[in-house]
Amino acid sequence: KAGVTQTPRYLIKTRGQQVTLSCSPISGHRSVSWYQQTPGQGLQFLFEYFSETQRNKGNFPGRFSGRQFSNSRSEMNVSTLELGDSALYLCASKPQFTGDVGEKLFFGSGTQLSVL
Amino acid sequence: GEDVEQSLFLSVREGDSSVINCTYTDSSSTYLYWYKQEPGAGLQLLTYIFSNMDMKQDQRLTVLLNKKDKHLSLRIADTQTGDSAIYFCAEKSYGQNFVFGPGTRLSVLP
Numbered sequence: 001k002a003g004v005t006q007t008p009r010y011l012i013k014t015r016g017q018q019v020t021l022s023c024s025p026i027s028g029h030r031s032v033s034w035y036q037q038t039p040g041q042g043l044q045f046l047f048e049y050f051s052e053t054q055r056n057k058g059n060f061p062g063r064f065s066g067r068q069f070s071n072s073r074s075e076m077n078v079s080t081l082e083l084g085d086s087a088l089y090l091c092a093s094k095p096q097f098t099g100d101v102g103e104k105l106f107f108g109s110g111t112q113l114s115v116l
Numbered sequence: 117g118e119d120v121e122q123s124l125f126l127s128v129r130e131g132d133s134s135v136i137n138c139t140y141t142d143s144s145s146t147y148l149y150w151y152k153q154e155p156g157a158g159l160q161l162l163t164y165i166f167s168n169m170d171m172k173q174d175q176r177l178t179v180l181l182n183k184k185d186k187h188l189s190l191r192i193a194d195t196q197t198g199d200s201a202i203y204f205c206a207e208k209s210y211g212q213n214f215v216f217g218p219g220t221r222l223s224v225l226p
Contacts (some may be wrong), residue, residue, distance in 0.1 A: 011197070033214075042218035043159075043204065056213050090158055093164065103208060107158030 002027065004098035007092050011113045018079040020094045021111045025072050025093030031055075032074040033105065034066060037088040049074055056072075078113075120217035122179040124203055127223045130191040136220045138205030141186065145207040148181060150190045152204040153219070162190070162203075192222075200224045 005024040013019050025032050034046040045058040049068035066076045072093075078085055092105040119141045128134045140148070146167050151159040165188075166177045167173045172179045178191040192199055205217040 035216075043211050043216040045215075048213065058148070058213070088132055092159075103214075104149075104164070105151075105159070105214060107151075107160070109158045 004016055004091055004093050004106055006089075006108035006111050008111060009109070011111060012088075012116065013081050013113065014116050015083060017078065017081050019081060019113060020080075021076045021089055021091075021094075021113075023074045023091030023108060024074070025074070025091075026106055027038035029095050029106070030072050031094045031096075032068055032072065033092045034074070034076050034107075035090045035092065036060075037090055037110070038086075043090070046076065081115045083115050086113060090110050118145075118207065118212070118215045119213050120205055120207055122184075122217040122220045124202075124218060125221050125223070127225060128195050129197060129225050130197060133194055134190075134195045134199065134202050134222055134224075136190045136192075136205075137221065138188040138190075138217055139186055140188065140205070140207045140215075140217075142207055142209055142215070143186065144209040146210055147208045148179075148188050149206040149208070149214075150177075150179065150188075151204040151206060151216075153204065155201075159204060195222075195224050197224045197226065 021061045031050045034050040035043045041082045048056045058114045063079045068074045088110045092107045122138045151162040152162050152163045153159045176193045180189045202219040204219045208214050
């Protein structure tokens with residue numbers, strides 16, 4: 001089974017631009033979450049999508065948005081980029097909640113975004 | 117809100133045991149996890165423990181949970197250079213998001 005795939009692997013943008021990141025979950029997984037990873041802050045939760053609906057949202061400004069398509073693929077968009085948006089953006093998918101077994105997140109390798 | 121804390125760095129000699137510690141604040145946490153991140157890669161699930169357990173062992177990995185003190189530890193026996201990575205502790209309760217710690221960077225010295 002193919003893992004979680006994120007594209008592109010690297011991105012360089014300038015302040016004020018916008019960017020779109022893509023994530024393809026493991027086949028059969030319907031939940032996709034996005035995280036921002038920075039050296040000082042660790043992993044910060046952005047949002048989670050399930051069946052094309054946003055289920056949860058973290059404490060990020062409205063410049064950060066996302067969506068999920070009917071095939072469970074997800075995109076994340078950041079508008080009006082700021083220098084502080086430079087980070088590794090990780091996508092994670094999970095299968096349906098499996099009760100006693102526990103929920104498990106499966107991560108992609110991430111998109112490294114640099115804002116100049 | 118919920119918080120998960122870890123020390124940021126740990127260095128050990130090859131062949132020694134490594135112990136990575138984590139504390140969390142959410143008393144309703146049902147599952148606690150350890151993830152490993154190698155350079156240039158995403159997070160890989162190492163192991164997890166249900167909150168009604170005290171210990172879980174999986175080959176070289178031993179997880180200890182002290183629910184009273186909200187303290188979780190990961191012990192890696194016979195640490196190898198390939199174990200050098202960042203280790204994240206995470207907690208999860210029903211209906212809530214995963215909360216990750218800042219990660220502990222483990223360096224294994226030859």
